[in-house]
Amino acid sequence: MKFARYAPWTKVGSYVWLCLLAILVIAPLAWLTMSVFKDSNAIVTTPFSLPTTLSWQNVVDAWNVGQFATLFKNSILITVVSVFGILILEGLAAYAFARLNFPGRNIWFVIFLAGQFVPAQIIALPSFLQINALGLGDTQMALILQYLSWAPFAVLFLRASMMAVPREIEEAAMIDGAGRLRILFQVILPMCRSAFATVGTIYSLWIYNDFLFPLIYVRSPENATVPLGLSQFQGLFTTFWGYLVGAIFIAVWPPLIIYGLLSRQISSRFIAGGVKA
Amino acid sequence: MTALAITGTAGGRDRIGSRRRRLLDGLAGYGLIAPAGVFYLGFQVLPILFAFVLSFFDWNGLNLASARFIGVGNYVELFGDESFWRSVAHNLLAVVLILVIQCLGSFILAAIINAGIRGGRFFQLVFFAPMVVSTVAMGMLAIFIFSPSQGLLNSLLRDLGLGALAQPWLGSPTWALPAVVITAILQNFGLSVLMFISGLGQVSPDMLEAAEIDGASQATILWRIVFPVIRPVASVVFLLGIVSGFRLFDQVYVMTSGGPYHSSDTIVTYLYSIAFAGNRVGYGNAIGVVLFLILLIVAVVQLKLTRGGRTND
Numbered sequence: 001m002k003f004a005r006y007a008p009w010t011k012v013g014s015y016v017w018l019c020l021l022a023i024l025v026i027a028p029l030a031w032l033t034m035s036v037f038k039d040s041n042a043i044v045t046t047p048f049s050l051p052t053t054l055s056w057q058n059v060v061d062a063w064n065v066g067q068f069a070t071l072f073k074n075s076i077l078i079t080v081v082s083v084f085g086i087l088i089l090e091g092l093a094a095y096a097f098a099r100l101n102f103p104g105r106n107i108w109f110v111i112f113l114a115g116q117f118v119p120a121q122i123i124a125l126p127s128f129l130q131i132n133a134l135g136l137g138d139t140q141m142a143l144i145l146q147y148l149s150w151a152p153f154a155v156l157f158l159r160a161s162m163m164a165v166p167r168e169i170e171e172a173a174m175i176d177g178a179g180r181l182r183i184l185f186q187v188i189l190p191m192c193r194s195a196f197a198t199v200g201t202i203y204s205l206w207i208y209n210d211f212l213f214p215l216i217y218v219r220s221p222e223n224a225t226v227p228l229g230l231s232q233f234q235g236l237f238t239t240f241w242g243y244l245v246g247a248i249f250i251a252v253w254p255p256l257i258i259y260g261l262l263s264r265q266i267s268s269r270f271i272a273g274g275v276k277a
Numbered sequence: 278m279t280a281l282a283i284t285g286t287a288g289g290r291d292r293i294g295s296r297r298r299r300l301l302d303g304l305a306g307y308g309l310i311a312p313a314g315v316f317y318l319g320f321q322v323l324p325i326l327f328a329f330v331l332s333f334f335d336w337n338g339l340n341l342a343s344a345r346f347i348g349v350g351n352y353v354e355l356f357g358d359e360s361f362w363r364s365v366a367h368n369l370l371a372v373v374l375i376l377v378i379q380c381l382g383s384f385i386l387a388a389i390i391n392a393g394i395r396g397g398r399f400f401q402l403v404f405f406a407p408m409v410v411s412t413v414a415m416g417m418l419a420i421f422i423f424s425p426s427q428g429l430l431n432s433l434l435r436d437l438g439l440g441a442l443a444q445p446w447l448g449s450p451t452w453a454l455p456a457v458v459i460t461a462i463l464q465n466f467g468l469s470v471l472m473f474i475s476g477l478g479q480v481s482p483d484m485l486e487a488a489e490i491d492g493a494s495q496a497t498i499l500w501r502i503v504f505p506v507i508r509p510v511a512s513v514v515f516l517l518g519i520v521s522g523f524r525l526f527d528q529v530y531v532m533t534s535g536g537p538y539h540s541s542d543t544i545v546t547y548l549y550s551i552a553f554a555g556n557r558v559g560y561g562n563a564i565g566v567v568l569f570l571i572l573l574i575v576a577v578v579q580l581k582l583t584r585g586g587r588t589n590d
Contacts, residue, residue, distance in 0.1 A: 011394070014392070018394070021386065022403045025406060027429075028418050028419075044427035047432050048432065092309040092310070097310070102304075102305075102306030103303060108314070115317065117572060122325070125561050145316065148316045149316040149321045150321075151316070205408070211411070230414060230417065231417075234531070245421075251413070258409070270408070
């Protein structure tokens with residue numbers, strides 16, 4: 001028996017609300033997918049008509065003009081390097097906070113925790129000056145360095161999952177003569193696999209879709225990520241409807257397809273992360 | 278029995294080599310947090326300190342020689358800066374819209390899906406989808422929806438015979454901000470729904486049944502049984518909602534750039550235009566520090582409310 005058996009709404013009413021919101025999400029995507037096959041003129045004059053031809057011209061043009069091959073390469077490279085780096089760096093730190101007794105541990109943990117309350121928007125400006133001072137202005141390295149510093153959520157989440165591993169298992173391994181690092185990699189890591197997957201999933205989406213830091217750090221198109229390239233594309237081709245629709249199509253569908261394939265894993269990871277964060 | 282024996286030996290071993298072990302653990306502890314700490318201190322903690330220091334300077338951000346210490350001058354100016362307070366008011370409106378539409382709306386939809394309605398999985402899948410799409414792409418798509426003459430919304434209104442309601446949405450000082458906020462809400466709505474569904478899943482069916490047998494009203498059941506269980510989840514959803522309202526930037530930048538006539542400027546877009554278009558780095562950092570303080574207050578209040586609730590229960 002579920003709570004909503006007591007709900008004051010009727011079944012029909014429920015479906016109306018659910019469908020209304022679903023349409024709000026699906027309709028723009030359906031319109032986008034339909035429009036991508038039309039020419040610039042038809043996109044705006046007859047927005048609700050089905051395409052008469054199946055031409056991929058808009059997508060091909062937008063791909064070439066927007067240099068999407070470069071954008072995807074940059075975005076994927078930056079995301080993969082940063083996420084792997086974060087899992088290693090924060091995994092080590094989380095283990096120290098979860099299991100080792102060292103002087104100053106609690107102070108350091110509070111310092112790491114405090115970052116949870118500092119939004120990226122405040123870091124952006126001072127870190128931009130810092131990046132320039134380091135001579136890293138307009139580089140992908142600057143973005144990777146920034147993302148590698150996004151520690152708080154990963155440390156908190158991984159520490160919590162490592163603390164849930166029973167101490168007896170570790171102590172048994174210690175008696176067998178295993179060192180701390182070996183315990184971390186051969187005992188703790190396999191048992192916390194799902195926590196690492198959660199952190200990896202959430203950070204991948206955060207970093208891949210981040211707009212603020214590329215906007216502030218990166219100038220040249222050859223270093224741009226997909227969101228930044230897309231927004232620059234918008235500035236250049238304000239009324240080229242065919243190009244714009246093609247570019248949005250290219251940016252929207254790859255993540256949606258990955259989500260379609262892995263939706264259960266992705267959404268359950270977000271729930272785990274959201275509730276415990 | 279065996280578990281006891283094992284911990285027993287481990288304890289014995291520990292005592293023998295305890296001083297050495299403690300020293301090793303200390304070294305290992307710092308060794309393990311050092312790599313993460315270098316990046317975190319370098320690119321999170323240092324910039325924050327940097328922002329505080331710079332907020333007391335007048336500086337164009339180009340050459341250090343032009344930096345001039347002006348004490349709290351930036352904060353005094355900020356206090357009387359109408360453009361800044363207008364931006365704050367826009368953020369507050371965004372927060373209200375997010376709390377009402379996203380937080381309450383997602384709770385209702387989560388309750389409906391939780392009732393075990395047919396196709397619940399499908400709806401969850403659809404609602405969450407915008408979460409994986411970049412805010413820039415969603416914003417650009419929204420421009421097509423809200424554009425005045427050929428936009429989807431206005432075309433639809435005209436086709437339905439409601440042409441009188443058609444607006445130049447993003448070009449109207451009244452409607453630009455709500456249109457941007459709605460776009461941002463659509464992006465995050467699915468996560469709120471999912472979190473409430475997971476929270477509602479923890480409500481004990483036995484207690485609901487017992488309450489029903491005792492003749493409790495629906496309002497009582499909602500308030501006395503459901504609410505205490507989903508309270509932690511609800512507090513996270515509300516906190517995330519409030520914070521996202523104050524941090525609003527991507528959608529504004531893409532859809533309106535703060536216009537028309539600054540009618541959709543937010544704290545962060547104002548900061549951005551001051552620092553990068555206006556070359557006023559010190560003043561921009563003062564805005565950042567104030568935003569930081571606002572969010573700190575929100576976090577502390579939320580912490581107090583949830584803590585207080587727990588001791589009262």
